[in-house]
Amino acid sequence: MKHRLFFLTGILFAVTSKTLAQQFAPSVALYIKVNTPTVAITNVTLIDGTGNPAKQHQTVVFSNGKITQAGDSKTVTAPAGAQVIDGTGKTLIPGLVMLHEHMYYTVPAGNLFNVAEMPFSFPRLYLAGGATTIRTAGSIEPQTDLAIKRFIAEGKMLGPDMDVTAPYIEEQGYDIPSINIVKGPADAAATANFWADRGCTSFKMYVHATRADMAAVVREAHKRHMKVTGHIGAVTYREAAEIGMDDLEHGFMACSDFDSVKVADQINDNEERQSLLKLDVNSPKMTELIKFMIGKHMALTSTLTVFEPNTGREMVPGGGEAALLPEAKEIVQRRWEAAQNRDQASASLFKKELAWEKQYYDLGGLLVAGTDPTGAGRVVSGYSNHREIELLTEAGFTPEQAIKICTLNGAVYLGRQADIGTIAVGKKADLVLMNGDLSQDIKNIRNTELVFKNGVGFDSQKIFDSVKGHVGMN
Ligand SMILES: [Zn+2]
Numbered sequence: 001m002k003h004r005l006f007f008l009t010g011i012l013f014a015v016t017s018k019t020l021a022q023q024f025a026p027s028v029a030l031y032i033k034v035n036t037p038t039v040a041i042t043n044v045t046l047i048d049g050t051g052n053p054a055k056q057h058q059t060v061v062f063s064n065g066k067i068t069q070a071g072d073s074k075t076v077t078a079p080a081g082a083q084v085i086d087g088t089g090k091t092l093i094p095g096l097v098m099l100h101e102h103m104y105y106t107v108p109a110g111n112l113f114n115v116a117e118m119p120f121s122f123p124r125l126y127l128a129g130g131a132t133t134i135r136t137a138g139s140i141e142p143q144t145d146l147a148i149k150r151f152i153a154e155g156k157m158l159g160p161d162m163d164v165t166a167p168y169i170e171e172q173g174y175d176i177p178s179i180n181i182v183k184g185p186a187d188a189a190a191t192a193n194f195w196a197d198r199g200c201t202s203f204k205m206y207v208h209a210t211r212a213d214m215a216a217v218v219r220e221a222h223k224r225h226m227k228v229t230g231h232i233g234a235v236t237y238r239e240a241a242e243i244g245m246d247d248l249e250h251g252f253m254a255c256s257d258f259d260s261v262k263v264a265d266q267i268n269d270n271e272e273r274q275s276l277l278k279l280d281v282n283s284p285k286m287t288e289l290i291k292f293m294i295g296k297h298m299a300l301t302s303t304l305t306v307f308e309p310n311t312g313r314e315m316v317p318g319g320g321e322a323a324l325l326p327e328a329k330e331i332v333q334r335r336w337e338a339a340q341n342r343d344q345a346s347a348s349l350f351k352k353e354l355a356w357e358k359q360y361y362d363l364g365g366l367l368v369a370g371t372d373p374t375g376a377g378r379v380v381s382g383y384s385n386h387r388e389i390e391l392l393t394e395a396g397f398t399p400e401q402a403i404k405i406c407t408l409n410g411a412v413y414l415g416r417q418a419d420i421g422t423i424a425v426g427k428k429a430d431l432v433l434m435n436g437d438l439s440q441d442i443k444n445i446r447n448t449e450l451v452f453k454n455g456v457g458f459d460s461q462k463i464f465d466s467v468k469g470h471v472g473m474n
Pocket residue numbers: 100102137138372373374
């Protein structure tokens with residue numbers, strides 16, 4: 001009896017706490033524009049995340065953070081007491097689910113490549129850019145990332161829901177001060193377990209990790225029903241698929257499978273790059289590899305943003321120049337100017353990468369997307385989320401497919417598709433509302449007005465404005 005009573009109170013508590021409004025700190029509340037129990041967005045153009053063509057004149061209703069109705073405006077009407085938002089001339093898409101995000105930005109350490117945590121600007125920028133769920137893909141300050149995740153969940157910080165990835169699992173190789181180094185498979189397994197015990201929920205192998213390291217981490221992660229991805233090199237894509245990796249990063253840009261002088265468990269960056277430059281875009285060898293990976297149910301993460309050539313393109317693609325600290329902007333600008341008309345090889349490889357990602361998708365592979373805000377500093381969170389969607393259409397995807405890759409596919413990878421990823425009754429009201437018809441012009445993604453997370457609408461532009469000049473500092 002005593003037990004039953006306890007059990008009942010537990011259920012009651014769960015029910016009441018679910019219907020209570022979310023609590024937000026004043027610093028977060030400042031950016032909230034819509035926070036009423038029931039909201040109806042009427043007569044809007046809807047891209048629902050499934051890849052199906054956009055539909056005109058749709059109405060979406062959500063209540064207490066869940067979508068309750070979605071359909072033609074003639075049949076779905078706003079319930080009494082709902083706050084009505086006129087969606088005429090606007091587009092509604094699901095909140096983005098982006099899988100290669102970081103909480104850090106490129107900050108050189110003398111002549112060494114290095115990155116530094118951006119705990120103020122980056123979580124905000126992701127939300128402003130429409131990302132309501134992200135997976136970090138490698139961390140440099142896991143304790144900070146875990147704290148950010150908790151602060152966001154507690155309403156003390158603006159940002160997306162987070163799947164926090166443990167520190168990089170890498171063998172000694174590149175001289176990057178902030179990267180985590182392990183010594184062999186036992187150490188790799190211990191590292192994975194140490195961070196999983198502290199709240200990290202996914203793992204990332206890095207360039208010099210060996211097959212044995214990878215197998216050890218995959219074994220430990222899968223015991224916990226967690227996933228492992230990798231920006232790999234010493235291990236080929238085929239070997240990684242055989243080992244049971246769940247995902248690989250950067251499309252085929254880190255693929256060493258076609259390096260004819262490849263030594264097992266070793267990376268030769270130059271040979272890898274040359275082999276990809278030489279490989280025909282329609283090579284049957286690539287088709288065979290793609291089919292092998294798909295057969296192993298491996299996901300592939302597109303991070304086109306970090307490979308975008310310089311020549312004739314924006315300095316900070318997506319329009320994020322204003323977010324940069326003036327000193328950081330100077331460095332980015334110098335590099336970008338120096339690269340003008342000198343990056344033909346990168347441009348030709350980028351073109352192939354666009355095609356290979358399309359082939360992966362068309363052959364039935366799970367193509368997911370992220371933005372990787374590192375590189376030479378041209379990838380700035382939030383703005384980059386917009387840019388990734390634009391670049392996917394440059395690869396030949398329709399706007400609807402590009403949105404699917406950045407919403408439903410990410411949700412499927414995270415195993416959260418019952419909850420997020422499409423606009424459907426019963427799912428979380430994670431939504432992005434923008435001005436203009438996205439199916440007609442992909443650049444309308446930059447006209448994002450409101451980002452709903454769990455039914456609460458945040459003012460995108462106001463958040464973008466709040467971090468101007470911060471990226472590169474905090
Ligand atoms: Zn990365």
